[in-house]
Amino acid sequence: MNNYIFDVDGTLIDTEKMYLLPLQKTLRANGKPIAYDELKKVFGITATDALRMLGVKDVSAVQKQWFSQIKDYQNEAKVYPGIRETLTKLHANSHQHLAIATSKIKAEFQRDVVRFGLDRYFDAFVFSNEIVHGKPAPDLILKGIEKLAADPATTIYIGDTIYDLQAAHAAHVAFGLAGWRVQKTSEFANSDYYFAKPTDILAIGDPESSRSH
Incomplete structure (x- = not known):
């Protein structure tokens, strides 16, 4: 892969608890108590789509309440072990290019990614406000391919939900399952790769020369 x-x-x-704990609190305050495990099923898609799937009628108002509370849970977020090492090595190879394609908008990206310094490893970024349809549609990934000027045949999308898998295959790229968060159940049988830990991603890379900085 390149x-x-x-x-x-x-x-x-x-970021699961950072998002879902205030969501659960907000829904309960609006007379819609939902178990945490049920909320996990909408994790990873846009907030608007998630609220619609949960049967929320006034999506705009509830989303505003929800997002106003996320700041109180920011300490729940953390970079997964092995991610920095993996990104450092991928970024160091001049034959490899990296992008982020996320359901976040840019402000959320600044809050959740830039504060950890992860943005420096990437060549391109795609946010949900740049595309028409969120995952499982392929729009985010297709825009990432466009920004990287990438060949889909040598491109992989790495994610942790069934929506990520469906989006990757709709974009005609390989899908790698983030096994440090989810197990490869039958739901993910069509995954092209299963990575038990982030550094496993390095095994499918181009071993050629490193970038010079």
């Missing part, structure tokens, strides 16, 4: 496009939430950064 082109690596990454999801963010649940792949690079563990």
Whole structure:
């Protein structure tokens, strides 16, 4: 592989509790108590799509309440072990190019990714406000391919949800499952790669020369 496009939430950064705890609190305050395990099923897609899937009627108002509370849970977010090492080595190879394609908007990206310094490893970024359809549609990944001027045949999208898998295959690129967050159940049987830990990604890379800085 020469082109690596990454999801963010649940792949690079563990943001599950940062998002879902305030979501659960917000829904409960609006008379819609939902178990945490049920909320996990909408993790990784846009907030608007998630709220619609949960049956929320006034999506705009509830989303505003939800997002106003996320700041109180920022300490719950952390970079997964092995991610920095993996990104450092991928970025160092001049034959390899990296992009992020995320359901986040740019402001969320600044809050959740830039503060950890992960943005420096990437050549391109795609946010949800740049495309028409969120995952499982292929739009995010297709835009990432466009920005990298990448060949889909040598491109992989790495993520942690069934929506990521479906989006990758709809974009005609390989899908790598982030096994440090989820197990390869039957739901992910069509995954092209299963990475138990982030550094396993390095095994499919181009071994040629490193970048000079």
